[in-house]
Every structure is written in C-alpha cells, then in structure tokens.
Amino acid sequence: MNGSFRVLVRYWWRESRSLWLTCAIGLFLFCWIRVWIISQLPTSSFEIIAEQLWEKYERFSTVPFRQLISYHGRVALAFDEPIILLGIAIWAIARGSDTVSGKLSRGTMEILLAQPVSRHALYYSQGLVTLMGIAALVMVVWCGIAVGIATVKVPIEQRPVIPLPLPGLPQVPVPFVKPRIEYVPISEKTAAIYFLPAAVNLGCWGVLVAGLATAWSACDRHRGRTVGAVVLFLAVELVLRLVSMASPAWSWLQYFTIFLAYDPQALVHVAVTQPELLWAWTRTDLQGNLTLGPLGCYAVLLVPGLFLFLIGGWYFQRRDLPAPI
Amino acid sequence: MSEALIQTRGLTKRYGPKTALDACTLSVSAGQIVGLLGPNGAGKTTLVRLLLGYLRPTAGQARIGGFDSVRQAVQVRRLVAYLPGEPRLFGHLRGKEVLRFFAALRGHSPHKAYRIAEQLELDLSVRVRAMSTGMRQKLALAGTFAADCPVLILDEPTSNLDPESRTTVLALVRQAQQNGATVLFSSHVLPEVEEISHRVVMLREGRVVADVSMESLRNEYHIELRLDRSDMELSVPREWVGKVRVRKIGDQSYHIDCGISLAAALRWLASYPVADVRVAPTALRTLYEKYFGSETHGAT
Numbered sequence: 001m002n003g004s005f006r007v008l009v010r011y012w013w014r015e016s017r018s019l020w021l022t023c024a025i026g027l028f029l030f031c032w033i034r035v036w037i038i039s040q041l042p043t044s045s046f047e048i049i050a051e052q053l054w055e056k057y058e059r060f061s062t063v064p065f066r067q068l069i070s071y072h073g074r075v076a077l078a079f080d081e082p083i084i085l086l087g088i089a090i091w092a093i094a095r096g097s098d099t100v101s102g103k104l105s106r107g108t109m110e111i112l113l114a115q116p117v118s119r120h121a122l123y124y125s126q127g128l129v130t131l132m133g134i135a136a137l138v139m140v141v142w143c144g145i146a147v148g149i150a151t152v153k154v155p156i157e158q159r160p161v162i163p164l165p166l167p168g169l170p171q172v173p174v175p176f177v178k179p180r181i182e183y184v185p186i187s188e189k190t191a192a193i194y195f196l197p198a199a200v201n202l203g204c205w206g207v208l209v210a211g212l213a214t215a216w217s218a219c220d221r222h223r224g225r226t227v228g229a230v231v232l233f234l235a236v237e238l239v240l241r242l243v244s245m246a247s248p249a250w251s252w253l254q255y256f257t258i259f260l261a262y263d264p265q266a267l268v269h270v271a272v273t274q275p276e277l278l279w280a281w282t283r284t285d286l287q288g289n290l291t292l293g294p295l296g297c298y299a300v301l302l303v304p305g306l307f308l309f310l311i312g313g314w315y316f317q318r319r320d321l322p323a324p325i
Numbered sequence: 326m327s328e329a330l331i332q333t334r335g336l337t338k339r340y341g342p343k344t345a346l347d348a349c350t351l352s353v354s355a356g357q358i359v360g361l362l363g364p365n366g367a368g369k370t371t372l373v374r375l376l377l378g379y380l381r382p383t384a385g386q387a388r389i390g391g392f393d394s395v396r397q398a399v400q401v402r403r404l405v406a407y408l409p410g411e412p413r414l415f416g417h418l419r420g421k422e423v424l425r426f427f428a429a430l431r432g433h434s435p436h437k438a439y440r441i442a443e444q445l446e447l448d449l450s451v452r453v454r455a456m457s458t459g460m461r462q463k464l465a466l467a468g469t470f471a472a473d474c475p476v477l478i479l480d481e482p483t484s485n486l487d488p489e490s491r492t493t494v495l496a497l498v499r500q501a502q503q504n505g506a507t508v509l510f511s512s513h514v515l516p517e518v519e520e521i522s523h524r525v526v527m528l529r530e531g532r533v534v535a536d537v538s539m540e541s542l543r544n545e546y547h548i549e550l551r552l553d554r555s556d557m558e559l560s561v562p563r564e565w566v567g568k569v570r571v572r573k574i575g576d577q578s579y580h581i582d583c584g585i586s587l588a589a590a591l592r593w594l595a596s597y598p599v600a601d602v603r604v605a606p607t608a609l610r611t612l613y614e615k616y617f618g619s620e621t622h623g624a625t
Contacts, residue, residue, distance in 0.1 A: 004430050008430075108413050108415060111412055111465065113402070114406075114407040115402065115431065116399055320381060321380070323374065323410075
C-alpha cells in the first residue's frame, strides 16, 4: 500500500464511520435482543404452533422441523430477519454507490482526481473500506448473537423426580405434579460457534450486493439511479426466490436468484448435525437432492461479487468523467 | 522560450455527432502564462479535461511534461495543480482538514496552504458545508497554489471572489510564473487575462481560432477616421494587404485595424482629406469581439 492509497483509505473510513457505527450498533443490539426474545417464548409453545403450520409451510424451509424448534434453529432465524439483511445492505449499497456515481453527482470526483492519485487507487481504496466494513459488520452480528447466548437464560420446565431405591435405575419424573420452571443459560442449549458459517454466508451476500452497487456506480453518473437499480435487483431476486419456493412448477426460478446461495439456517443445521460437511462444496438436502454445501454457498456469492468489483474497476479506468452536473 | 511543457496534437473529442474539440494543436512553453478564451461551450473545459486525462480523446493526443495524459495520468497530475471551474469540496470537513488531506495526497506539509489561505483571509476553522461560494473558491485556490507544481491549470480562478482577493490571486499567478511555473487559465474577465497573460488562445466551436502573443497584440492599434468628402473611398496599398484591414462604419467613417507602424499609417492617411482621426491600441476586447462578435456573453 503506497502513501496516497493509505491516505485515501483513512479518508474514506473517516467519511463513512458514522454510517458504519450506526449499522453496527443497530445490528449488535438487534442480535442480542433477538436472542433474548427467544428466551421469552418457551420452545414448547413454539412447537405447538409450528407443528400445526408445518405441513403448509414446509416447502418454505430448507431445514427439518426439529431444527426450527430447537434453540439453534430459532437463533439461526435471526439471519433471515429483514433488519439484519437491511443493515448489511444499507452499508454495502451506500458505500458501493458512492464509489464513482456518488462522487460524480456531488462533484467531488473532479477535485479528487486533480490530485496525483490513480483511478485504480481511488476505486480500490473505497472497495477495501467497503469490504472491511462488511467483514466487521458480520463480526458484529456474530458477536451480538454470541453475547446474547452468553448472557440470556431460558426457562426450562422441570418435573420433580422420584429416586428409585435400587442402585443403577433412572430417576422417574412425576407426571401429575405441576412442573417447576428453571432458568438455565441458553449457552447450555446452543453455542455461538454454530452460527459462524451463517455469519460468513451473510458476509458473502453483502460482498455480492456491494460488488453490484460498486460496479453499477462505476458506469453511472447519478447515485440515485445506482441505488434504485440495486434495490430493484434485490427486490426482483427476492420475489423469484419466494415464487420458486411456493410452487414446484416454478422451482427452476431458484437458479436465477442469489438467495439460493444465502441459506444461513441450512448452514447452522450443517454446523450442528454434520460438522464434517462444513468445508464441502455440495451436500444433499432434505429431499435427497444435491444442493450447495457451505463452501458452494460462499463461492456462489463471493466470486461474482468480487468479479463485479473488478469489472467496475476496469470500466472506471477507461470511462470519461463528465463535468459536475 | 524553452521546450513545450504542454502539447496537444490534433486533439479531438466527439460526443456522437457533436464535436466538443476539433483537432486542437497547441504548444505551451515552460514559464508562459496562457489565457484560454471563448464563449460558453467553445471547448475550453473539454480541452482542460482532456489534458488532465478525465476524458479520453477521440483522436490526437495530449502531453504534459512529456507524459501522455491518458496512459500516464498520474505522472501528469503530479506535474499539474488544477483548479476546477466550480470546485466542489468535502462538505463534512473543515477548511484546515481539506488542505491537510490535499497535502497528504501530495506528500507535502500543509503549512504553505495555510499561509495562502491566510493571505486570502479565509477562516479555516469553518466546515466546508457552511462556507460561501467565495470561501470555497479561496479554499480550493489555497490547495492549488500550495501544490508547488510546474504546471497550473486554473479554470476561472477569480470567479466568485471579491476585488481584493482577485488582486491577491493574480499576484499568486504572477509569483508562480516567476518561480518557473507554466500557467494555463481560462477566464471570462478580459482585463485580467490581458493583464497577466503572455499569450491568448481563443476557442470557438471546438476550434482554435486565434493564438496571439500579448506582446504582438500590444503593438497593434486601430484608427477611427472620418473623411471630409463623401465621394472618396479609402484604398489599402497592395503591400499592406493582410496587415491593414479597413471597415466602413458610416458614410464617411472608417475603422482601420493596423499591423504596421503608426508613422507609415499616418503618412498613408495624410493623402486623404481627413476631418477627424482617433488612434487607440487594440485591446483584447477588440480581438475578442472580432472573433466572437455578439457571442460575448459572459465576457466582462
């Protein structure tokens, strides 16, 4: 890293740190509170509701019903919460769209390129800050969950037991006595480490969104248009994903959506039940079909994301920079 | 004069059917101050943006200090301090922080920039977003003049400034030139260009229509003349064709642009019955009006 690159990286961080801090605080608190909310709803009640609805909604899930009512599964659901995705998307789109079209819209590109810095340095220094920001936000999300798991206690129903007089025989719970509620740390039911693959998956999704926003920004001169285009793309992708899951006739649509590779619940399921598959490119799903393994999910999001960054850099190097509007 | 520091050869920029700059060939020697003139849309900004590598030429090439403006843009920008026409700075920073940022990118200390800002009476503790247009212009000027580059490209450096600051800026341009810098600057304020330029280049519809040295311009003059008789017409001696241009502006009145010695011109006119004669040096405005006529909007 040469001197001007370092100066630029420092400057971009300074310019964007308030946005990053806002996203980070919001995500951390949300994840923590999300784990606490789980502690407020006993698994048994959740089980009754889920059992009744499972037949109808099974096709919307990529994990078995047992996982959904477990503490791993319920915590993993946090990764599908719109707030988590929104927090990452806000950072990725805000930084990505600012890279070129934002600076052209505001007119600051003119004065920046009047300095002895290459277009590459200008572009990739911002890309670095964007990617580091995503990585740090994902760590914050995981930390929020880890802190939640470390601090929250969950209610467990305990029935009194009758110790049988003979040695070696198990203790028998008394069925007709009202159960006692005991609070045990949620860390006894699940562990923060199980959620690392899901956090990495979230980071890869963020890289793809940032890559798309940055590449579009490199080709455009209006930041508003860049933001609009990326948001529209995400909305269409989400609709495709929902339609592909809702009807078997439309299931082929899943191959046209980036959300196919964003499957944090499945990754948590793999981490809990088949940790040996954590470094697999493919795996078999509940129906026995071959599907993306953890590495496959990361790669499908990460490779196009980084490729989009490179495409944008290539185009920015060659394009005309119009006078400020 | 020494070798050309800024050089363009057949530099052309087209946007679809529109030609913004048409085969511009220009050579500026080290240490010159060159004024770039032309009405809005004449191609001045396009020329500057091509020189700095912001735009890629459709044809031709631009070089500064021997470096190609497109392929060696960073080396070019190391040699050039550029002041954009409407400098847009970073709203969230204070004036001092902006100058520190620019200095850090060039690997300089910001103290020279602080001194220039002080000369321009600029308060550096104010955030850019709270500054007036004139204050922002001063801030950008401080950053530009502090860069200590061999080439200065200034796009309307005195617009938005009060008269006192204009004087300071012109003094800074002169001082930079005395320190060996080459200055290319565009302006609509003709007396300013006239005051400090060694040379003036005029652009019209993307073409260079005039490239004159101020020294030769100062040796030119024009004569306003009224004859006593209406049955006589002025005729230019054959050997002066091209150097003397006569334009009839009334029944017996003439406007004569002279590129010959005043004594010779007066001897020639002595053979006519002259009722009234006025001699004046050719000002830049006259030259500007000659090329742009009614298109002088913006020029003051």
